[in-house]
Amino acid sequence: MPLYFYSTREPYGEFSNFALYGVKIDGEWWPTTEHYFQAQKFEDAAYRRKIRDAHSPKLAADLGRSRRVPLRPNWESVKDDVMRACVLKKFETHSDLRELLLSTGDEEIVENAPGDYYWGIGKDGSGKNMLGKILEEVRAKLKNAAC
Template sequence: MTIYFYGADEAPHGCFSNFSAHGFELDGHTWPTSEHYFQAQKFTGTRHADVIRRARTPLRAAELGRDPAKPLRRDWERVKDDVMRRAVTAKFRTHADIRAILLATADEEIVEDTTTDHYWGRGRTGTGKNMLGRILMRTRTRLRAEA
């Protein structure tokens, strides 16, 4: 069986969304969501990164992070997967309740069910890279080993 997720409010797997309200501390700051962290890292060391961290909602953080007027850090394409991995790991290590939900998925495949993102999700054709799902599954394996 495959577990599909997308919306942060969809039980029980909405917590897999980067928009879920599960904050954490990482890199000396408190982040309201993993979306806040991910988007801010595109501009690390700039004022814009702090503006994103303080955004009222994850949607607003995403909008700010996707602003084409702001130049991305030069190494973004090389580091973005590691940034996402760090955010997801911190989120699930911080919150025992959602860690239990992730671990309860056993060895099921986890897929971000979005038609608009072929990299992080399954994409319009269903053949996307599903990098967020892959990171969640790797995180599950690491957390299981730590338990």
Template structure:
């Protein structure tokens, strides 16, 4: 069985970067993973902090997609690593959704984002689904960490 997520009413909406599960990283509170991810496009600038303080994840996303400011030079090669870090922190620090992720077993996880062919599956299912892949990687990582504790 494949797990699809995207909309706020989906049973697995907690997998979305817009879901309201924050985390602390590098002495800063990130209200959502969307805030974290979008801010990292401008790491080390005043604009990154403005994105972190955005009132909603939608606002953070819009700010991060503004191309009037240059992206950090290594963004194309670092964006997946940044996403992985944010997703990991989100699930590491929020036990209720960590359990949801771990309960998915080995099922395929797909971000059913019709307009996103990079992070999601796109309208026709041909997208790369990088966010789904990262969620599955984090699931494996959290399982390994849990085994080490026991």
């Protein structure tokens, strides 16, 4: 039976990139994985700092979705790997989250994001669910590391 998550206020909301679990990546502390992921879209260091310093993951997401600053040219080809790296770091950093993820066993993990057909399943369930798939990959890595 699939395990659905979306809002940080609902069961398994900790799996959301908006959940308030910081990570240290590339020598810098990021308040959430959403902050890190959105900032990586840009080559402009000042704009990346602005996203890192955003007071909420929603503001970080809004800044990351802006097209007033050009995206890095290779973004589409690296975005999945950027997401893999920050999600893995989140679960390596926070033992309570790692235990929660491992407690899901072999269940399918689904980001029930109605507006996102790439990272989530979209409104009609036809989305790619890439974040859910990455969470499953991270879970398998953590499980293998524990063996």
